Amino acid sequence: MDFFLEVLIGGLLAGVMYSMVAIGFVLIFKASGVFNFAQGSMVLFAALTFVSLLERGFAFWSAFAATLASMLVLAWAIERGVLRHLVNRPPITLFMATLGVSFIIEGLAQLLWGAQVHGLELGIKDEPLEFGGVLLSSFDLFAAGTAAALVLALSLLFSRTRIGLSLRAVADDPLAALSVGIRLQRIWGVVWAVAGFVSLVAGLLWGARLGVQFSLSLVVLKALPVLIIGGFSSIGGAIVGGLIVGASEKLAEVYVGPLIGDGLENWFPYVLALLFLLVRPAGLFGERAIERV
């Protein structure tokens, strides 16, 4: 039983890491209907910039600040340089544009910082801690705590501030928002900046976990099942989807893996997502349109 709990909790905590990437998607998708495939390369860009600054002798917080600034500039440039010109285009056009942007960002990161693998040390020891007979990773706990703080901050932003309320209005009905004088472009700028910040946090945690390398941008692929399960338009859904993916892939690996072979972890979430698509296409928390009858 203890072992089961250990696997379950370990999986849940790992799932939080997926959620962090998924949240970045949700923010941009909600506010502008763009499925931003470049989210993964933004995560990579953030991690790589941060680690390269550290290696060049920056202190932790000044590297953090400089990386944050560069993420804001990057997000602003994508919104301003690419997506603003594609307003009102069909979703597939926007998606293709972000796909292109993701390659540009990866190339740019490589050009700036080189292609070697970096280790990233955040100063959090990854030791097993024991809680009532269950062993947990202290790094996972730290990541989960960070994600919780991030979600709390975002939900305060959405519910308590004018910019957050405007943002929800834009997500609901962009034309109506425009008609009451909301500056859509300012809102999109803010959303992209926030998504840039989220990808910085995700990049640091993922970078510390996996090492900073180009495969980091592939975490975007693990965020897909999270989004399909949780729903594309709900931050809560991204969290729950991440937990489900994390827990189920670890449990499947440990309990089903021996029966049908290892490596289950890598594909199990996609099967789960496929089932969700068949049964509940909007995801668990996807915003279904309110319809009056």
Next chain:
Amino acid sequence: MTNSPILNVEDIHVIYDKVILGARGVSLVVPEGGIVALLGANGTGKTTTLKAISGLIGAERGEVVDGRIHFAGRDVLQSAPSALVEGGLVQVLEGRHCFPHLDVEENLRVGAFAHAPSRSDLQEGIERIYRYFPRLRERRRSLAGYLSGGEQQMVAIGRALIGRPRLVLLDEPSMGLAPQIVTEIFEIVRRLNREEGVSFLLAEQNAAIALRYSDHAYVMESGRVASDGPSADLAARDDIRSFYLGMNMEGRRSFREAKHYHSRRARE
């Protein structure tokens, strides 16, 4: 009505997607403190004209290619919608367009943000809207998506009025609403006009009610103004009566017959 115009539209041409003509040579005037109606059937360019004035046309890949639009004496042809709202010109969209996942009060608050009101001004503005629409106060915490059509129209109008505009463009306020609600909404429009001096330009297919509540009306046909005049005069004209009010010399018969005909057709 001898006041100077708050809105002066001169000979505007609108093109969608660079090819589709939406309006060709529309001119109209809204006097300060007036209620002006824009009548016409579906697809005659009423909405296009309103969106050209409010600048929302740009969001739908439309463009005013010719003509002039003056609001309060200023040329506003190139103004962004947000700048127009700040200047006191706001449009209430056809089909109401409330924010469905925001509650009633949040909808109203969003309407005020363009003017960056202080917290107390904002509260006062919301109270003022509730005085005009007491029903909204009762439903202040309901999500707008779950309101009735009439209540949604009230939210949409209240959301536009909270910034104390000088001119409101109302697109099809009667659409899909029960006749009683329509009258209620037009009564509020009249009150706002008389008590606060708000000018209105309203596009309506329901010509009967629009002519009753407006001072002056323009009739649109295929992208241009076909005729105009004081509303009372238009309401008395035979051609207007038969085309838009569904009446002929013997009274209201023809419209009812047409409706019967249509519903019979639909059932078959």
